[in-house]
Amino acid sequence: MQQAINHLVSKDETLKFILDNFGNPIIQKREEGFASMCHIILEQQVSIASAKACFIKIENLLGKITPKTILNTTDEQLRSCGVSRQKTIYLKDLAQKVIAKEIDFKSFATKSEEQVRAELITIKGVGNWSIEVYLMFCLQSQDIIPLGDIAIKNTLKELYKCQTHEEMQVLSDSWKPFRTFASFTIWHYYLKKRGKI
Numbered sequence: 001m002q003q004a005i006n007h008l009v010s011k012d013e014t015l016k017f018i019l020d021n022f023g024n025p026i027i028q029k030r031e032e033g034f035a036s037m038c039h040i041i042l043e044q045q046v047s048i049a050s051a052k053a054c055f056i057k058i059e060n061l062l063g064k065i066t067p068k069t070i071l072n073t074t075d076e077q078l079r080s081c082g083v084s085r086q087k088t089i090y091l092k093d094l095a096q097k098v099i100a101k102e103i104d105f106k107s108f109a110t111k112s113e114e115q116v117r118a119e120l121i122t123i124k125g126v127g128n129w130s131i132e133v134y135l136m137f138c139l140q141s142q143d144i145i146p147l148g149d150i151a152i153k154n155t156l157k158e159l160y161k162c163q164t165h166e167e168m169q170v171l172s173d174s175w176k177p178f179r180t181f182a183s184f185t186i187w188h189y190y191l192k193k194r195g196k197i
Contacts, residue, residue, distance in 0.1 A: 038055070143179045
């Protein structure tokens with residue numbers, strides 16, 4: 001972490017201001033695998049709290065979230081846990097792909113980010129944001145910034161006056177090879193400013 005901090009504060013006054021005034025972010029780690037990917041799908045376009053509540057309801061219903069238990073659960077049961085019709089399709093597509101060995105979470109630790117992206121992008125409903133969150137939280141990839149994330153985008157607009165995706169990309173390129181830590185720092189600022197942590 002210290003190497004990332006040293007690099008970023010020497011490059012970017014705004015990140016230095018956040019770290020000096022709001023402290024270091026907590027680097028979250030999630031278990032690798034199917035259940036975590038399900039959780040990330042549930043987090044798409046909803047609050048972290050509501051996605052977590054939904055995930056816990058599914059866990060309570062199934063005992064353990066595995067490809068088989070998801071496939072053996074009816075759409076109505078998943079809906080009773082708060083899963084939308086679309087996300088039910090996504091979860092079952094993910095489960096089918098794991099069972100068919102089209103996606104192998106256990107192999108990701110030995111694969112490049114490009115190989116992981118190529119597997120995960122085949123899941124219905126999974127785009128860059130979901131893949132980047134998996135890379136950051138589960139695989140601890142060091143150089144990821146999810147520019148599709150609403151909190152990241154809003155904070156870059158607020159603090160850096162970036163308006164376009166291209167401007168955000170250019171800005172974040174200056175944080176290489178520690179864009180993941182920069183992302184956690186921006187999330188940390190976003191949540192602290194809104195009194196959520």
